[in-house]
Amino acid sequence: MQTPNEPLGLVLQDVTLHLDGVPLLGIDCRIEPGTVLTVMGESGSGKSSLLDFIAGFLRPDFKASGKVMLDGKDLTPLPAQERHIGLMFQTPLLFPHMSVLQNLMFAIPAAIRKRSLRRDMAQQALADVGLSGFGSRDPATLSGGQQTRVALMRTLLAEPHALLLDEPFSSLDKARRADIRALVFDAARQKGLPVLLVTHDEEDADAAGGKVHFLDESGSGNGCA
Numbered sequence: 172m173q174t175p176n177e178p179l180g181l182v183l184q185d186v187t188l189h190l191d192g193v194p195l196l197g198i199d200c201r202i203e204p205g206t207v208l209t210v211m212g213e214s215g216s217g218k219s220s221l222l223d224f225i226a227g228f229l230r231p232d233f234k235a236s237g238k239v240m241l242d243g244k245d246l247t248p249l250p251a252q253e254r255h256i257g258l259m260f261q262t263p264l265l266f267p268h269m270s271v272l273q274n275l276m277f278a279i280p281a282a283i284r285k286r287s288l289r290r291d292m293a294q295q296a297l298a299d300v301g302l303s304g305f306g307s308r309d310p311a312t313l314s315g316g317q318q319t320r321v322a323l324m325r326t327l328l329a330e331p332h333a334l335l336l337d338e339p340f341s342s343l344d345k346a347r348r349a350d351i352r353a354l355v356f357d358a359a360r361q362k363g364l365p366v367l368l369v370t371h372d373e374e375d376a377d378a379a380g381g382k383v384h385f386l387d388e389s390g391s392g393n394g395c396a
């Protein structure tokens with residue numbers, strides 16, 4: 172439950188990660204609703220592991236301390252499925268045994284019961300990313316960039332309360348990349364979602380428009396003040 176004075180958005184409160192007893196990173200940060208925090212840093216500095224921790228599935232060889240709060244609620248003790256966090260990785264991970272449209276419809280919360288409405292929402296999502304007419308296709312028949320677009324829409328259709336994006340635009344060509352990331356950031360703004368974006372791409376960071384947190388070799392960073 173949120174109490175009146177607790178801040179909205181995603182709060183990483185004194186989060187530290189250790190891998191096999193060695194400190195990996197520390198971060199203390201708040202991402203306000205509708206804004207993006209971009210995390211950049213060297214390969215291996217722990218960016219993806221930080222997202223795993225926030226989402227609730229950090230590997231057991233890591234030790235973590237600190238809290239993840241979302242809109243005033245402490246998520247740290249909750250299992251991943253109760254955190255309502257949308258995740259998007261570099262690899263799209265669509266369900267191979269479902270059509271593209273079924274993949275999208277499956278993500279829509281069960282509270283939306285009417286099948287025709289679910290179908291319309293999924294069709295609209297496809298249209299939004301320039302893939303009208305691809306609904307009946309098997310995901311494996313789509314190009315990598317097309318799969319990415321479907322996976323991004325699937326993440327948004329699930330009505331997450333926060334978004335974690337791990338290099339999600341890297342398989343898209345330059346022009347498409349600009350369009351799709353604008354679509355994602357606009358959706359996050361409209362819905363008031365806090366977004367944590369991991370990227371190596373400075374154009375992504377510029378387009379995100381929020382703070383940038385750089386992790387250095389020691390795992391400490393700056394940008395979250």
Ligand SMILES: Nc1ncnc2c1ncn2[C@@H]1O[C@H](COP(=O)(O)OP(=O)(O)OP(=O)(O)O)[C@@H](O)[C@H]1O
Nearest residue numbers: 190195212213214215216217218219220221230232
């Ligand atoms: N499956 C794994 N098993 C063991 N160690 C792992 C595994 N995945 C990552 N690590 C280690 O955890 C540390 C952090 O990795 P992580 O993937 O979080 O870094 P990253 O900053 O996201 O890197 P990149 O920018 O290359 O994706 C690294 O030392 C890495 O070797």
